[in-house]
Amino acid sequence: MGTNWPINKSTICGRLSLHTYICTNVRNGHGLHPAPNHKETPKLFRKRTYLTIHPMATATTPTGSLRIETIYPNHNWSQICLNLHEAWIPDMIRSVCYTEIHDIMPTKQRLHRIAHTNTDRCDKCGQIDTLIHRVTDCGAGKDIWNWTQALLAMMLNKRPQHIHADWILRPYFHTTPLQKHGAILWILAHRVYYRTQCDTQTSLQDYADFLGRARWKAQNKDTHKNNLGTICR
Numbered sequence: 102m103g104t105n106w107p108i109n110k111s112t113i114c115g116r117l118s119l120h121t122y123i124c125t126n127v128r129n130g131h132g133l134h135p136a137p138n139h140k141e142t143p144k145l146f147r148k149r150t151y152l153t154i155h156p157m158a159t160a161t162t163p164t165g166s167l168r169i170e171t172i173y174p175n176h177n178w179s180q181i182c183l184n185l186h187e188a189w190i191p192d193m194i195r196s197v198c199y200t201e202i203h204d205i206m207p208t209k210q211r212l213h214r215i216a217h218t219n220t221d222r223c224d225k226c227g228q229i230d231t232l233i234h235r236v237t238d239c240g241a242g243k244d245i246w247n248w249t250q251a252l253l254a255m256m257l258n259k260r261p262q263h264i265h266a267d268w269i270l271r272p273y274f275h276t277t278p279l280q281k282h283g284a285i286l287w288i289l290a291h292r293v294y295y296r297t298q299c300d301t302q303t304s305l306q307d308y309a310d311f312l313g314r315a316r317w318k319a320q321n322k323d324t325h326k327n328n329l330g331t332i333c334r
């Protein structure tokens with residue numbers, strides 16, 4: 102093998118560059134697997150190649166936290182990821198929730214910041230188009246949020262004001278029993294989907310109808326996947 106590996110520039114990233122790694126480890130002989138001998142079989146050669154290259158690749162991969170974890174370091178991110186993973190929701194809704202939780206949804210504010218739109222204002226109401234604006238404020242958003250708060254408060258036997266809006270953006274909570282926890286996740290996920298992918302000017306009644314259709318489709322597993330495209334009407 103020697104030390105003449107092809108250096109792929111795309112692998113040079115993170116705090117420890119490939120160049121640094123080679124200087125500090127490989128050239129000193131610490132990162133190398135034992136040198137070959139004339140009896141080496143092809144299988145052993147492949148194994149030795151892997152054992153040499155793998156530490157180099159992992160050493161140049163950044164091991165820092167996710168961007169969203171550094172922005173909100175006080176949240177229970179393992180619980181958030183678990184909630185997103187285990188929520189019994191269609192993949193299409195899960196992917197929308199993923200972009201919402203990781204704050205990568207293309208809102209006007211975000212697009213304006215990277216010069217992809219001329220304004221950061223909402224097309225419908227003229228307010229700054231943030232994620233929380235879309236989910237809880239725009240159009241009938243306040244009515245729908247108040248209704249959702251009351252519903253969740255009833256389920257959890259709490260006061261509505263104890264149901265926080267950031268449960269929608271970052272669902273860090275865990276409740277028991279499991280069935281109730283799953284039901285709350287289902288409600289919040291569908292709310293995110295409805296408010297970000299459908300017409301935000303629709304009424305509370307339209308939202309209630311949407312939940313009714315989604316619930317019916319969830320109960321009909323066989324047709325559920327085929328009808329994902331028509332869930333938002």
Ligand SMILES: [Zn+2]
Binds near residue numbers: 223224227228238239
């Ligand atoms: Zn708006």
